[in-house]
Amino acid sequence: xxxxxxxxxxxxxxxxxxxxxxxxxxxxxxxxxxxxxxxxxxxxxxxxxxxxxxxxxxxxxxxxxxxxxxxxxxxxxxxxxxxxxxxxxxxxxxxxxxxxxxxxxxxxxxxxxxxxxxxxxxxxxxxxxxx
Numbered sequence: 001x002x003x004x005x006x007x008x009x010x011x012x013x014x015x016x017x018x019x020x021x022x023x024x025x026x027x028x029x030x031x032x033x034x035x036x037x038x039x040x041x042x043x044x045x046x047x048x049x050x051x052x053x054x055x056x057x058x059x060x061x062x063x064x065x066x067x068x069x070x071x072x073x074x075x076x077x078x079x080x081x082x083x084x085x086x087x088x089x090x091x092x093x094x095x096x097x098x099x100x101x102x103x104x105x106x107x108x109x110x111x112x113x114x115x116x117x118x119x120x121x122x123x124x125x126x127x128x129x130x131x
Contacts, residue, residue: 024102025109027095030122033058033085033112042083045076047093048116056126058087058119063130066093071104083108091115 028036036042037060044061046053053063062075066088070076076084084106086094091114098111112118120126 023099025098025111027113028085028110029113030119030124033110033119034124036083036085036110040083042085042110043076043079044085044087045097046116047086047088047097052089052116054129056116056120056128058116059125059127061087066097069097069100071101071106076101076106080106081108083110085110085112087112087119088115090117 033042033044037044044058046057046061046063047066047069048057048063050063050065057063064073064075084101086097086101086109088094088097091112094111094115098109101109114121116126
């Protein structure tokens with residue numbers, strides 16, 4: 001019984017790692033996002049609610065509501081060849097948005113693992129107000 005459980009867990013781990021490699025977008029930690037913004041002028045799209053965005057967001061990020069998120073919008077369409085990073089408060093909905101961007105033909109898609117909460121935990125600054 002324990003051997004079957006071990007084999008099952010091993011298969012599950014291998015499957016998730018292979019799926020992560022082939023999903024087409026990468027997760028970033030806050031320090032990696034900072035480097036990407038500085039080196040490659042990445043477009044950061046914040047999917048937070050408007051009031052959360054105004055309470056604090058990453059400098060230079062653009063606010064887009066998840067309900068209005070469209071890869072073919074005027075904001076996103078010109079950035080198909082640029083690095084695009086999607087961010088949300090906790091990191092869950094931004095992964096879904098990254099998947100949609102990749103399906104729409106964006107070549108460099110990233111999402112901030114842990115969202116704004118991870119950014120704050122890394123003691124990185126947030127900008128208050130509208131972008």
